[in-house]
């Protein structure tokens with residue numbers, strides 16, 4: 001017997017149509033550079049996205065063409081998020097914080113035909129224009145005519161004004177009935193190692209990811225929520241929030257480019273934000289601002305943190321001082337991005353405050369639809385005892401099979417698992433905890449030492465502002481850990497006192513062999529510690 005269910009494809013345009021039909025009045029609020037606030041609704045956004053689909057078609061954008069964006073989180077960027085995939089083209093979000101050479105490489109590699117750019121990036125475009133002239137036909141400034149920057153572009157590359165194009169375009173447009181396997185969007189990983197690599201999402205993977213993050217044990221967005229993605233729309237589709245918010249009919253608050261504590265505090269209260277998502281650095285900035293000013297957050301209930309490990313201070317301070325739950329998620333560009341999320345199981349309900357913080361530091365349980373496992377160096381699966389740690393592998397419908405330009409399946413092992421490059425433990429409740437990146441783990445005498453555990457303990461010392469632990473070559477043990485620290489302003493670092501933090505906390509053989517004090521540590525464009533640079537620099541530290 002055949003299934004008789006309706007074969008509707010899972011399409012991004014359906015999410016927007018749903019929001020417009022059933023949550024037409026739900027607000028979409030954007031803050032622009034000058035602090036002005038732009039207000040629209042999901043209903044109006046759908047009409048604008050149709051208009052934009054016509055405008056893009058007028059520029060010759062067709063099925064499968066890439067539309068690049070270099071933009072902060074706002075309503076115009078949201079329109080592109082829906083119009084480009086909705087019409088069968090591909091929305092390619094680009095991280096403007098990358099080096100201009102990498103940006104030019106990404107645009108050329110992706111073959112972007114049109115670039116939609118915030119006026120603030122006009123200088124960047126001028127710099128890279130010669131390098132991208134072979135592929136980019138038009139640069140559309142995301143601005144009103146009065147805000148158009150003066151810009152010299154090479155012949156064959158038009159400079160256009162978004163608002164002018166939109167005013168001239170018709171609103172009548174029917175979203176095509178695409179196959180759900182159609183490519184919808186494209187993100188490049190920030191390239192902590194080597195050249196950035198592209199991940200191509202489909203309508204199907206995007207919609208399924210949206211449903212998954214809207215489960216109650218994940219973000220669980222509701223119509224009464226007002227959600228603030230502080231995570232940029234150029235960072236893995238703002239973790240899927242612009243799509244998940246449309247599914248739920250939530251109000252969407254887009255913060256523009258000012259992500260400092262004072263700006264976020266003002267926006268959160270003024271716009272009655274209930275849930276916000278971003279990286280730990282942003283929340284540390286917000287916390288410092290609140291503590292310095294005595295400010296309160298009136299409506300926020302949940303802060304989702306991800307992208308790098310959550311410091312215990314965030315969970316404790318927001319929980320105890322402000323009554324806000326800090327929830328930890330983990331993911332990566334290759335998995336759309338959310339893979340795990342930390343919400344309690346019945347076994348966790350009686351935990352004391354210290355136990356709750358300890359639990360909150362774990363990256364969480366796998367989302368339904370995905371699966372995960374940890375394996376040792378031979379590929380054998382490791383036990384879920386919360387102690388054994390090994391390479392973390394995942395699979396599921398929103399995990400990529402390959403990088404852009406490479407053959408299907410080329411990023412998977414023989415059983416279809418994707419190696420995340422993270423090293424993790426999984427406890428008996430299925431809570432995963434990252435202990436390291438595979439490349440950063442220190443292999444001492446055949447045993448593994450977690451650099452992240454050592455770093456987290458180091459920053460618990462009152463004199464230490466930031467810490468990195470890297471492997472140095474060792475004649476007897478192959479590799480041994482070296483601790484690199486930066487002092488807090490006005491403090492002096494005594495290496496012995498810092499090493500004392502490890503007593504009773506880690507096995508004796510984990511304690512670093514040397515402590516190096518630096519003025520600062522190198523970071524990537526997404527704010528992550530650039531271990532590759534430090535590894536190079538300190539590789540020979542113990543054999544010199």
Ligand code: ADP
Nearest residue numbers: 189190191306307308309329330331332333434
């Ligand atoms: P890139 O890999 O280019 O830095 P991604 O945004 O794809 O960019 O980063 C994914 C990686 O970020 C993960 O593999 C993991 O190492 C790290 N990461 C993401 N979320 C967390 C988290 N909650 N805790 C620790 N590490 C995290």
